[in-house]
Amino acid sequence: MTKRAALTRLSLAAFAIALHAPTISRAQTLPERYRATTDRIIAAALSDSAAYNRVALLTDKFGHRLSGSTSLEHALDWIIAEMTRDGLQNVRGEPVMVPRWVRGEESATMVRPRPMKLHMLGLGGSIGTPEGGITASVLVVTSFDDLADKADQARGKIVLFDAPFTNYGATVQYRSRGAIEAAKVGAVAALIRSVASNSMQNPHTGAMRYDSTVTQIPAAALSVEDAAMLHRMYDRGDPVVVNLRMEAKTWPDARSRNVIAELVGSEKPEEIVVLGGHIDSWDVGQGAMDDAGGSVAAWEAVRLLKQLGLRPRRTLRVVLWTNEENGLRGANAYRDAHAAEMSNHVLAMESDGGVFAPKGFSFDGSSEALPAVAAIASLLQPLGANEVAPGGAGADVGPLTALGVPGLGLQVDGTRYFWYHHSEADTMDKLDPREVAQCVAAMAVMAYVIADMPETLPRRAPR
Amino acid sequence: MTKRAALTRLSLAAFAIALHAPTISRAQTLPERYRATTDRIIAAALSDSAAYNRVALLTDKFGHRLSGSTSLEHALDWIIAEMTRDGLQNVRGEPVMVPRWVRGEESATMVRPRPMKLHMLGLGGSIGTPEGGITASVLVVTSFDDLADKADQARGKIVLFDAPFTNYGATVQYRSRGAIEAAKVGAVAALIRSVASNSMQNPHTGAMRYDSTVTQIPAAALSVEDAAMLHRMYDRGDPVVVNLRMEAKTWPDARSRNVIAELVGSEKPEEIVVLGGHIDSWDVGQGAMDDAGGSVAAWEAVRLLKQLGLRPRRTLRVVLWTNEENGLRGANAYRDAHAAEMSNHVLAMESDGGVFAPKGFSFDGSSEALPAVAAIASLLQPLGANEVAPGGAGADVGPLTALGVPGLGLQVDGTRYFWYHHSEADTMDKLDPREVAQCVAAMAVMAYVIADMPETLPRRAPR
Known part of the structure; x- marks a missing residue:
């Protein structure tokens, strides 16, 4: 309510x-x-x-x-x-x-600072990645405003929206249009912190959308835990690199x-x-x-x-x-x-x-x-x-x-x-x-x- | 406390x-x-x-x-x-x-009544399964007493201990010695409901042990959710068959x-x-x-x-x-x-x-x-x-x-x-x-x- x-x-x-x-x-x-x-x-x-x-x-x-x-x-x-x-x-x-x-096989693997399989779920409607996936540095942002501030750093990156859950209506926007906003500034994929008010490493999927005027990029949710971890690493200045693989396809x-x-x-x-x-x-x-x-x-x-x-x-x-x-x-x-x-x-x-x-x-x-x-x-x-x-x-x-x-x-x-x-x-x-x-x-x-x-x-x- | x-x-x-x-x-x-x-x-x-x-x-x-x-x-x-x-x-x-x-690769897959990958973690110290795994019917019990009552049905089965969490000391016994008690009555593997007071499909591992007088069988934890699901199916009389694969090995x-x-x-x-x-x-x-x-x-x-x-x-x-x-x-x-x-x-x-x-x-x-x-x-x-x-x-x-x-x-x-x-x-x-x-x-x-x-x-x- x-x-x-x-x-x-x-x-x-x-x-x-x-x-x-x-x-x-x-x-x-x-x-x-x-x-x-x-x-x-x-x-x-x-x-x-x-x-x-x-x-x-x-x-x-x-x-x-x-x-x-x-x-x-x-x-x-x-x-x-x-x-x-x-x-x-x-x-x-x-x-x-x-x-x-159809989701197909999918994975998100942290490549740097150390190898680790992340807990992820592709977002519904997302396109897949090329075979072998997309490997790129991660730019962590906490909001669309934060992305705007960091727009000049986004090109070629995977943008992670690590927006804390406030209420569904407010937080779900990163799931819905994160891929659009990230693509606008040149990102190659979008990740979001799962839209969830509590977590035990269970990522949450849900619908996302594209805009016909903007390049389509793959989008997936990480568990709250993994998003927080990448965010901590990013804040420490550690280089964070992720490989995202998704077979997702709309038939x-x-x-x-x-x-x-x-x-x-x-x-x-x-x-x-x-x-x-x-x-x-x-x-x-x-x-x-x-x-x-x-x-x-x-x-x-x-x-x-x-x-x-x-x-x-x-x-x-x-x-x-x-x-x-x-x-x-x-x-x-x-x-x-x-x-x-x-x-x-x-x-x-x-x-x-x-x-x-x-x-x-x-x-x-x-x-x-x-x-x-x-x-x-x-x-x-x-x-x-x-x-x-x-x-x-x-x-x-x-x-x-x-x-x-x-x-x-x-x-x-x-x-x-x-x-x-x-x-x-x-x-x-x-x-x-x-x-x-x-x-x-x-x-x-x-x-x-x-x-x-x-x-x-x-x-x-x-x- | x-x-x-x-x-x-x-x-x-x-x-x-x-x-x-x-x-x-x-x-x-x-x-x-x-x-x-x-x-x-x-x-x-x-x-x-x-x-x-x-x-x-x-x-x-x-x-x-x-x-x-x-x-x-x-x-x-x-x-x-x-x-x-x-x-x-x-x-x-x-x-x-x-x-x-070393855990190695592992999986538990429900074969009947319908195919589904279960959320599992092998228990620490467990032996592995033969390559290809162990496929057997599941016998669901809620306690060691319940297992004793159903002892004549256990031979060749995978025994699932679906014991509700009360406190750690009481509930952890199914993790510690479930494989021993199941093997004593002829089971080929032991599964337990994770020892956990809440769950979001996260299985919980932990130490298990064997007894030198009893055959060693593999043991794994299912998520609370999956254990409950198998239990409901079992109670309905549905045949429940699981394939358990574990590469676990002690070096x-x-x-x-x-x-x-x-x-x-x-x-x-x-x-x-x-x-x-x-x-x-x-x-x-x-x-x-x-x-x-x-x-x-x-x-x-x-x-x-x-x-x-x-x-x-x-x-x-x-x-x-x-x-x-x-x-x-x-x-x-x-x-x-x-x-x-x-x-x-x-x-x-x-x-x-x-x-x-x-x-x-x-x-x-x-x-x-x-x-x-x-x-x-x-x-x-x-x-x-x-x-x-x-x-x-x-x-x-x-x-x-x-x-x-x-x-x-x-x-x-x-x-x-x-x-x-x-x-x-x-x-x-x-x-x-x-x-x-x-x-x-x-x-x-x-x-x-x-x-x-x-x-x-x-x-x-x-x-």
Whole structure:
């Protein structure tokens, strides 16, 4: 959750005071009307470890799931079969062409001051190096400003951005555009300190990009430890030379799918509440918290409602988007394929911040809708998941919220998220069965009430 | 610190009450006699980052330092030169023959239910596998009792001990004798869950042993994550097959050295206060906290006293022991080489628990000496390092305390010690310059007062 979101977070108490102009008739009465049902949903979600077990089975069975990989497509086949077995409706894969970036073999080896294999991961989308790699002196900088100051030293060098982690948004820029800025001043490759808030020598990958006006150079992340070591050596005046080898290559686009399953509404089946996560991951670890957990939480929320015989008035639609990590092709394809029914989308909800203890939701929509959302969130007080704050709802629902669809993003305890994110350490053991069940409960309650309440949330004008 | 130690920990207040039979005349007056001097020592230690910088320089320059490696011997050469440059006296390396175990190439690959390279480290002292490795089904057990229950299933299998970390002493037994117990029931190799209290896919090595009456089988540690994954698969009834390849081999013993440097006493130069750490490490990470940090803290403590012109009555002797990790040959060689002067050893102090924020000392010696030690430790109250409790003083001083030499072990905040210990993540960035300086101060104060006070600590009878 961002600092700004935290400052504007609304507790139910604040909501009660703020509710001077309810835009949904009797929004205040939503909790009392739905509490018995939602308490039942919560109790059922917390009664077993079904969701955790399903995330574990999925991630153990298929491992990580990068766009264009067979493991992703096999996972999608399995999910479609399981959703069908669950008795969900209209289960299908909707075609999406996705980028196919393949890492191949890669290494970063310190050549001077002494030989040592570094802990590295190429960044997603990077080009490879020539065979034999690139061997060059390392110029260490701590920011783009620092690079500008040292621009005359950068030609022919490998630039290492050793920028300390502050927050993801601020620090990720070195991953996103480090290669562009380094190439502009003549560098032959870019390295970054992994974007991570803690480290045990696990490098973190993630998407990078090029600019059509600037030479493409290879880019990779070092572990926090190795970046710090090179930085210390550089500060001592030791000559630091690194050999970077990467076979990374982008192949022609591959076929993938957004997976969709529904619980069709009892009264207004054409009106749709979307809830989901992204089913692709980076090609390391298990992609358990990013984002098998969010995908399964949404899926399990709807399966649970079905199991409880709770069919809301509107249709609940689980969407497991493909290719969030390196393209957002799934999210855009969903928007395009469903353009005709976009005005009937009453909510788009995503979980993509890990399935740790849920705290509440960020809301991307009309401020007039906020009191009703906060009122519904108050039903999650037993889980401590009743905080609602304005903010982004998730990358995959972004194309929908841009069109005015109200968006919700599940917010969880993010203490350790950037310890594991995009690294080998994003694995099942980091998740807790009860916390995963709480995430299922939070999504199920939000989705159910918004799909069942008499009115819909007021929409915001398209961006 | 052990639970038992914590329960018997003496604060100065408790000491004041307990002091019914002082065995050193005016032990109570030690603090007032030395406070001005020790405050000066503490202030000087905390005035810069000299110790941290020296640990960083050592570990960056030479990396890890396994017994029998050239990196260890090059580090020793450099340390001897630096100690000489510091103006310390009688700087020398004392010869020690050490085991030479070489890891070589190694891998553990899951073959079924799906191919995946596991995160592994062979255990120190293990034999290798035949070329091509050992491929076998995995039997998962959680304890030696569990292995006994499943003994009839173990023949021809790779046994994985997936024992959760409780405390080091309890959990390390699977690393130490897992291969023995697995071989007894016919297993062809042993794997363990890394002995670690947290993990980001960093496997942890460490010493294992064989029993001359049991077949030797290869043994390796998996990351906590991979052990948990194999365990989940095993519990589901999935057939789990692993290929283990290890080139590990023990070569003939190699030459190494204990490094010694002194500040010769002004009045009783023949009486000796030993302080040190072990300079060898495992062959991963930088061996920064285990135990370059402890080695440098002891060294810097004496250098600092010299710099301050504080020459105590007795001799201060820095000993950097070699081969603590896989043999303790340095500790035993020191005892044997100095047998003639053992009765003149008035204290043996070690730091081998990391150089995090110091809490105090464990004391291995006569209970009659404890009040005086606690009185001196009270001088460390400004650092919060004044706790003293009975307990082991360290592996390297063990051969000395067994002979009755009073022993002290620096105790520090151990919260994260077993996150990094014996893994690639034992690196400089985990240390804090101020905390390292505090460790230097704690060792310097203890060593100085015990080397300078009129009487010596009463000895315990040899074990």
